[in-house]
Amino acid sequence: MRQLLLSSVMICAASLAQAQDAALIVGISNYDTLRDLRGANDLANAGADIEANGFAVFGTQRGVDLQAQANDFADMSVDADRLVAALAGRFVTDGQRTWLLPTDAATPAAFSVANGAISVETLLAQLERTPGAAVLILGRDPGDDRDIGGGLRSGIGDLDLPSGVTVVQGTVSAAADLLRDVVAVPGGDIVAAVRRDRDLSASGFVPGRLVLVSEGSTAAPPAPAAPRPSVTPDLAATLEGTFWDTVRTADNEAGYTRYLDRYPQGPHAADAVARLRDLRDPDRSLRAAEDALNLPLEARRAIQRDFQVLGFDTRGIDGIFGPGTRGAIKAWQGQNNAAQSGYLAAGQIALIDRQAATRAAELEAQAQARREATLRDDRAFWANSGATGTEAGLRSYLERYPDGQFSDQAKAALDTIQQRNRAAAAESDRQTWDRAVRTGNAGAYRAYLEEHPNGAFKDEANARIAQFQRASAEQAGNDAAAAAERALALDPVSLRLVEARLSQLGLDPGAVDGSIDADTRNAIRRYQRDRQLTVSGYLDQSTVSQMLTDAFR
Numbered sequence: 001m002r003q004l005l006l007s008s009v010m011i012c013a014a015s016l017a018q019a020q021d022a023a024l025i026v027g028i029s030n031y032d033t034l035r036d037l038r039g040a041n042d043l044a045n046a047g048a049d050i051e052a053n054g055f056a057v058f059g060t061q062r063g064v065d066l067q068a069q070a071n072d073f074a075d076m077s078v079d080a081d082r083l084v085a086a087l088a089g090r091f092v093t094d095g096q097r098t099w100l101l102p103t104d105a106a107t108p109a110a111f112s113v114a115n116g117a118i119s120v121e122t123l124l125a126q127l128e129r130t131p132g133a134a135v136l137i138l139g140r141d142p143g144d145d146r147d148i149g150g151g152l153r154s155g156i157g158d159l160d161l162p163s164g165v166t167v168v169q170g171t172v173s174a175a176a177d178l179l180r181d182v183v184a185v186p187g188g189d190i191v192a193a194v195r196r197d198r199d200l201s202a203s204g205f206v207p208g209r210l211v212l213v214s215e216g217s218t219a220a221p222p223a224p225a226a227p228r229p230s231v232t233p234d235l236a237a238t239l240e241g242t243f244w245d246t247v248r249t250a251d252n253e254a255g256y257t258r259y260l261d262r263y264p265q266g267p268h269a270a271d272a273v274a275r276l277r278d279l280r281d282p283d284r285s286l287r288a289a290e291d292a293l294n295l296p297l298e299a300r301r302a303i304q305r306d307f308q309v310l311g312f313d314t315r316g317i318d319g320i321f322g323p324g325t326r327g328a329i330k331a332w333q334g335q336n337n338a339a340q341s342g343y344l345a346a347g348q349i350a351l352i353d354r355q356a357a358t359r360a361a362e363l364e365a366q367a368q369a370r371r372e373a374t375l376r377d378d379r380a381f382w383a384n385s386g387a388t389g390t391e392a393g394l395r396s397y398l399e400r401y402p403d404g405q406f407s408d409q410a411k412a413a414l415d416t417i418q419q420r421n422r423a424a425a426a427e428s429d430r431q432t433w434d435r436a437v438r439t440g441n442a443g444a445y446r447a448y449l450e451e452h453p454n455g456a457f458k459d460e461a462n463a464r465i466a467q468f469q470r471a472s473a474e475q476a477g478n479d480a481a482a483a484a485e486r487a488l489a490l491d492p493v494s495l496r497l498v499e500a501r502l503s504q505l506g507l508d509p510g511a512v513d514g515s516i517d518a519d520t521r522n523a524i525r526r527y528q529r530d531r532q533l534t535v536s537g538y539l540d541q542s543t544v545s546q547m548l549t550d551a552f553r
Contacts, residue, residue, distance in 0.1 A: 021083070022076040023050045025059040025179070026066060026118065027139070027172075028089035032104045035144075040088040043139055043176040049184035050084060053213045066102050070118050077126045081133060081253050081280065082212050085123050086179050088139030088172045092148065093157030097121050110150035124162055131164020131281055132205065133212060135183065135190060138167070139175030161204035163326075163342070164283065166190065170200035187215040207339045214252045244268045253279050286343040293346060303349060306356035307332065308545035309363070317545060363546065367530040374530070375405060382406045391417050391459050399466075403522040418460055425456035433457045442468040481538035488539060498539065501547050502527060 027044030030036050047057040058073040059066075077083055090101045092108045099117035101108065120138070127134035138156060145155045161167055168178060168190070174197055182188035190210045194202045240263055247255040256272040256279075263269060278284050295303075297319035304314040307328045315324025326342040332352065333340045344352075378401050386397035386406055394410045394417075401407060422430060429452050436444040445461040445468075452458070490498070492514035502509040502523040510519030521537040528535045533543055 021055045022073055022080045023047065023055040023057045023059075023084040023086070024070060024073040024123070025050065025057055025084075025086050026069075026089065026100060027059075027086075027176070028100070028103055030103065031090060031101075033106055034090050034101065037089055037141055037172060039172040039176060040139065043086055043088040043137075043172065043179055046086070046176055046180035046184060049180050053184055053186070055082070055084065066100075066118055067116060070123070074126050077129050080130055083127050083130045083134045084137075084179075084183060084212065085127060085135070086137040086139070086175065087118065087120070087123075088175055090144070090154070091120075091138070091140055091156045092117075092152055092154055094151050095153075095157050098157045098159065108148055108150075108152050110152060113152060120156070120159065124159065124165060124167075127165045128162040131162075132207075132283065133280070134165045134205075135210075135212060136165060136167045137175050137179055137183070138169045139172035140169065142171060159203075164205050164281075166202060166206060166210060167204045168194055168200055168202050170197070174199035183212055186213045187211060188213060205340070206334075207341070214250075240266055240268075247272070251275075283341055283343060286341045286345075289345060290343045293344075293349075295349075303344070303352060304328075305545045306352050308542065309356045309360050310352070317541065360546070363531060367527075370532075371526075371530045378404045378406070386410045386413070389413065395459065395463055403525060414460075418457070421456040421460075428452075429455045429457070433461075436461070477536065478538070481534075481536035481540065484540050485538040488541070488544060490539065490544070494544075498544070498547060499523075 025044055025047040027040035027042065029038060029040040044059060047059060051057045056076055058069040058076070073085075087100045090105070092099055092101060092113055094110070094113075098120040099113055100120065101113075102116040102118075105116065106112075120136075124136065127136055140156055145153065147153055156169065159167060168175070170178070178190070178193055178197070178200060182190055182193040188211060190212070191202065191206060191208065194200045243262065244259060244266070247259045253276060256276050259266065259272050260269060266272075300319040300321060301317050304317040304319070304325060307314050307325070308317065310332065312328035312331050313324065314328045315322070321329075329344060330340040330342045333342075333348070336348075336351070338348065381400055382397055382404070385393040385400075386409070387393070391414065394414050397404065398407060398410050398414075404410075422433075425433070432448050432451050433455070436448040442465050445465050448455065448461050449458060455461075495514040495516065496512055499509045499512040499514070499520060502520070503512055505527065507523040507526045508519065509523035510517055516539075524539065524543070525535055525537040527533075527547065528537075528543055531546060533546070534540065
């Protein structure tokens, strides 16, 4: 075990000792054919300040071939501890990708826009190598947002940000000031500076504090001279302890690396390796803290349901905290003024549960109010239509409220009217009608109307034709809704909970037996309509999340 620890320490120390921080600084003010952009050179000139703090700098101050400079930066980023990229100039996007155009760029075109340009997406992939210590600064012209043609627009598109990368956007002058006066200054807090400056905004990894150049980090703590053979073990232990205290006080990667170089088998070697891992992955401790909660699968599902109720899309309720759930957590943390780590603490889980309970109660109260208003409208319309007992009035009611509170009464009354019409109808009329009913499609009912335009069953024929037409128009939507319901893979226990909840709300789902029938579909439609969800009569993620939130508490 001791030999394994020694090997791990030596590998980590060797890797970090060889690391070189890197920066790509590109500022383009003067374009050959495009409009110039004043101040971009100021950002490029700030590269010297970054270089003074231990970064290898690439970009417009190092060569004219920007893609070659970017490739050199990518090579250096493999072993880097800290990465900074700052771009200022004319940007263009196709909505999914964004490029910084080179000096000699012509008017961008769809198949040549990338020629000589720097891809922001490729740059983000490089920055992902140092999560928590990677910053991308984009200086742009805020007034340059226009359609270029060929599916391109000037400006910066929506960026898909990798975990651990901080992206700052703003005016060119604000971006240059941030790079020179904050990023390149020991102790400069990037997040605090962005919050103070109205011309800057941050996205992606935005912790409470972000400092790339620690105060006093340009040099590691000086290592004491190696003990001579005559040094006593007690003195050697004192020297090691003193040096470790110095390293802990500085608390930076360079210091821990020097400690491992000097004391690879020292009593604090394991602590040094653990702290280096934390510094290189700032989310590690948060991830470990969440893991330590040992959340069971159902607790994770409950959290996902809570997020759905609060309006954050987890892309499923499966108990797996994938990209969708992590994105929902970050969005919630941002809305609640917490560091957007994407990992949950026990206190945050309790707060989410309380917020979801409050929101669910609000939604339920709103739904109940809408339900009562619907019932009032239903009764009023019935009084002026179906309650008159006429066939036209009854059909008018069913067309407006096919699953209304008087729908069964209206259908029974229509059956009575149809039987009366049948008794009064001529024999040939009855025979033609029976033939249309046996065929049972819109064409058969149209044929009946052609033969008996004023027949005893003309109103019923027209109603059934209209029903077929509505069903045809709704079929595609119903197929998609049915597929979404099947994808939920709800078991009979969950379906019984759904039916029980619908019954509890007075929506008449029929028998609570875990089987969805026509009564259940009507109840689901009422539930969705009352809560302003997509009304389909089929269960979807939003409907189930809202419906089962209380049931699982």
